[in-house]
Amino acid sequence: MGKKKASVNGNFKDIVNTVKFLTERKHFINSAEAVLPICTDDFGVNKVAKSLHPKEQKLVISRIEEHAEIAKSYYFKSETAPLAYFKAGQYLTFRFEIGSAVVTRSYSIASSPASALKGEYQITVKRIADGFVSDYILDNWKVGDEVTAYAPEGNLTYNPLRDAENIVAVAGGSGITPFLSLARAIDQGDENCTLTLLYGCRTSDEILFKSELDGLCEKNEKINVVYVLSHSDEEGYEKGFVGADIIKKYAPEGSYSIFVCGPGGLYKYLESELPKLGKEKKYIRFEVFSSGKKEEEEPRNFSITVINRGKETVINASSNETVLCAFERAGIEVPARCHTGECGFCRSKLADGKVYIPEGEDKRRVADMQFNFIHPCCCYPESDLVIRVN
Ligand code: FES
Known part of the structure; x- marks a missing residue:
């Protein structure tokens, strides 16, 4: 009987509260503005969204660090807005005007995500043969310069819902930077995975960030680093290329994901090596910042008719350069981020003609x-073309 009474009281209270709530809600609705509020930039939610995904960021070079004459690290701060946050493994795309060319290039962020919250990004640029933009940066950027970058992008990030909690990272040359960021994030407690880093270089002189990597490896049991030299036989280093055998030798027991970042040659080599591991495709992730196309000894010349917002421009192109490169050289600005066919920013309509897309790059x-529709960043002209951009 007592129980019944308590239930009746409870129901009565519920009814009273519901009536009170409905009356208040009616009053609130009746007294509200007839016009919907405009979501201005002051709106809290908009402020957060804008700081996480700014259209572009004006960055100032705050310091430069040299790495044995082969690379330089550039550190940036912003004097106008907080830096956009990122996940370890993402990259920044920079916009350059070099002569009459308008180009964009992406560089993985080497600093940890926590450093963006403290107002700093770091990227590292290595000098490469015929590196049009890398040469420009290394020879021209100086402390105090202002540069334009877009919001951080990229999928070479640890996602516990998709990836195994052990990451085996294969890095080639300056492809070390996203994994340096990940190692720093793990050490700072911002990522929960383990990292086995297999870092391939030609000689020990070319290893970037060695003392920091060794230090992280020593102090944090979740991080392990192995150096693999292809062009020299030195004590304490593996000799050869990072392939299936080296991965098997150092991979942790149990399930692991493989992340790869480096030049196109590394990607080509791993194409035949990774299948030997018998891993499901979802456990292998790539970030390759250069094309796998084999250069023609006698490149063929073509023309591209570019239709951009109703305006037609005819430009020259070579069978050895991507369609996007031809656009950039001619000063035609097309939105572009990854340069690997992944992000879809440069998507354009091929109205006429034929292009070549290297195997594995058609995403x-x-x-x-x-x-x-094509991604001009990974297409090469095979005939005269007509392309509609935007
Ligand atoms: S720039 Fe990303 S797909 Fe072309």
């Missing part, structure tokens, strides 16, 4: 393939 959606 278009099926519908885009059917309707002749």
Whole structure:
């Protein structure tokens, strides 16, 4: 009987509260503005979204660090807005005007995500043969210069829902930077995975950040680093290339994901090595910042008719350069971020002509393939072309 009474009282209270709530809600609705509030930039939610995904960021070079004459690290701060946050493994795309060319290039962020909250990004640029933009940066950027970068992007990030909690990272040359960021994030407690870093260089002189990597490895049991030299036989280093055998030798027991970042040659080599590990595709992730196309000894010359917002421009192109490179050289600005066919920013319509897409670089959606949309960053002209951008 007592229980019943308590239940009746409870129901009565619920009814009273509901009536009170409905009356208040009616009053609130009736007294509200007839016009919907405009979501201005002052709106809290908009402020957060804007700081996480700014259209572009004006960055100032705060310091430069040299790495044995082969690379330089550039540190940036912003004098106008907080830096956009990122996940370890993401990259920044910078915009350059070099002569009459307008180009964009992406560089993985080497600093830890926590450092962005403290107002600093770090990227590292290595000098490469015929590196048009890397040469420009290394020879021209100085402390105090202002540069334009877009919001951080990229998928070479640890995602516990998708990836195994052990990451085996294969780095080649300056491809070490996203994994340096990950190692720093693990050490700072911001990522929960373990990292086995297999870092391939030609000689020990070319290893970047060695003392920091060794230090992280020593102090944090979740981080392990192995150096692999292809062009010299030195004590304390593995000799050869990072392939299936080296991965098997150092991979942790149990399940692991493989992350790869480096030049196109590394990607080509691993193409035949990784299948030997018998891993499911979802456990292998790539970030490759250069094309796998084999250069022609006698490149063929073509023309591209570019239709941009109704305006037609005819430019020259070579079979040895991507369509995006031809655009950039001619000063035609097309949105671009990854330069690997991944992000889709440069998606354009191929209205006429034929392009070559190196194997493994065609990351278009099926519908885009059917309707002749291309990613100019990973297409090479095979004939004169007509392309509609934007
Ligand atoms: S720049 Fe990302 S797909 Fe072309």
